[in-house]
Amino acid sequence: MKIRFALALTALLPLMVACKAQDGTAETSAPAATPAAEAAPAAAPAATDAAAPAAAAEGASTEATANTPVPAPARPVGPEPVAGTDYVVIEGGQPFQPATGKIEVVEIFGYVCPACARFQPLVGSWKAGLPADVNFVYVPAGFGGIWDNYARAFYAAEALGVQEKTHDPLYAAIHVEKTLKGEMGVDSPEDIAKFYGQHGVDAKTFLDTMSGFSIAAKVNRAKQFAQRSKIAGTPSIIVGGKYLVKGKSFEDMLRIADHLIARERAANAK
Numbered sequence: 001m002k003i004r005f006a007l008a009l010t011a012l013l014p015l016m017v018a019c020k021a022q023d024g025t026a027e028t029s030a031p032a033a034t035p036a037a038e039a040a041p042a043a044a045p046a047a048t049d050a051a052a053p054a055a056a057a058e059g060a061s062t063e064a065t066a067n068t069p070v071p072a073p074a075r076p077v078g079p080e081p082v083a084g085t086d087y088v089v090i091e092g093g094q095p096f097q098p099a100t101g102k103i104e105v106v107e108i109f110g111y112v113c114p115a116c117a118r119f120q121p122l123v124g125s126w127k128a129g130l131p132a133d134v135n136f137v138y139v140p141a142g143f144g145g146i147w148d149n150y151a152r153a154f155y156a157a158e159a160l161g162v163q164e165k166t167h168d169p170l171y172a173a174i175h176v177e178k179t180l181k182g183e184m185g186v187d188s189p190e191d192i193a194k195f196y197g198q199h200g201v202d203a204k205t206f207l208d209t210m211s212g213f214s215i216a217a218k219v220n221r222a223k224q225f226a227q228r229s230k231i232a233g234t235p236s237i238i239v240g241g242k243y244l245v246k247g248k249s250f251e252d253m254l255r256i257a258d259h260l261i262a263r264e265r266a267a268n269a270k
Contacts, residue, residue: 018233019113019141073131073265076258086246086256088230093242096225102135103264105257108226108236110141111150112182117175119235119250120168126254134261138167141234142223146186153192155218156210157201166199240264 081087095104107123109116127136140151153170157163173195174182180195181187189210190203197203209215229238237245237253239260247253 018115018235019110073133073262076255076262078255078259081256081259087239087260088244088246090229090238090242090244093229093238093240095241096139096222096238097135097137098241099135101133103133103240103261103268104135104137105130105261106137106139106225106238106241108139108141108222108229108231108234108238110143110147110234111154111170111174112146113141113234114175115233116235117171120171122250122254123235123237124168130261133265138163139222139225140219141226141231142219146183148219149187149189149192151219151222152189152210152215153196155215156206156212157196159209159215160196160201160206162196162199162201166196169199170195 083089096106097104107119109119111117130136138154140147140154142148142151154163157166170180174180180191189207193203193207193210196206226236229236229241229244231238231244237257239245239257243260245253245256245260247256
């Protein structure tokens with residue numbers, strides 16, 4: 001499903017665009033995304049000595065695991081990012097969801113945003129490879145109207161334990177399958193609840209959760225964070241609550257984020 005979703009989005013959304021905070025329309029002046037490199041076939045693992053005794057092999061494996069140090073995070077590629085060009089320092093910025101010993105990375109996104117749908121396969125893969133000291137947090141943008149409906153849906157799905165498994169399928173339903181209208185129409189809370197009803201959640205339970213007070217409070221908190229961070233549109237990446245990433249393409253945004261994560265790690269080690 002994820003591979004099909006990524007390929008379909010690549011075909012349908014060939015240009016990187018940003019969704020504006022002001023009215024939610026596409027900002028076509030944003031730079032084009034660099035095409036993702038073709039995945040190379042994985043190398044075949046080295047053959048093992050079949051004649052080695054099983055007990056000895058098991059013992060060696062256990063010893064290697066116990067004595068192998070945790071690898072250090074990979075060194076970021078490319079030049080050091082430049083303030084004002086590659087990122088903006090957020091005055092008085094704070095993490096959205098602080099976690100002790102963790103470097104926070106936030107993506108402010110919108111399910112109805114075509115640029116966010118285009119970004120998701122890249123950021124999803126990047127997120128999966130982040131070191132253990134990085135805490136990645138999705139924050140839905142609430143720009144009013146349909147954006148708020150989907151922000152409430154995100155937090156309702158999170159509360160019901162289905163956010164992770166429905167994140168990509170919801171993008172696909174809006175931008176690939178067109179079973180939901182996104183910005184092309186008005187998806188009611190009932191329409192959105194029906195989607196989640198197809199993914200293991202009772203539609204009425206989802207609708208009740210979506211309209212709850214605690215969900216509204218989370219959406220308001222997300223709005224306040226986006227306002228404090230002075231984002232210009234979505235998708236936006238914020239590192240440590242204090243660096244708003246810019247970049248010339250989606251890939252460049254992630255490269256810059258890698259550098260800023262390393263910078264935060266070095267600062268925390270002092």
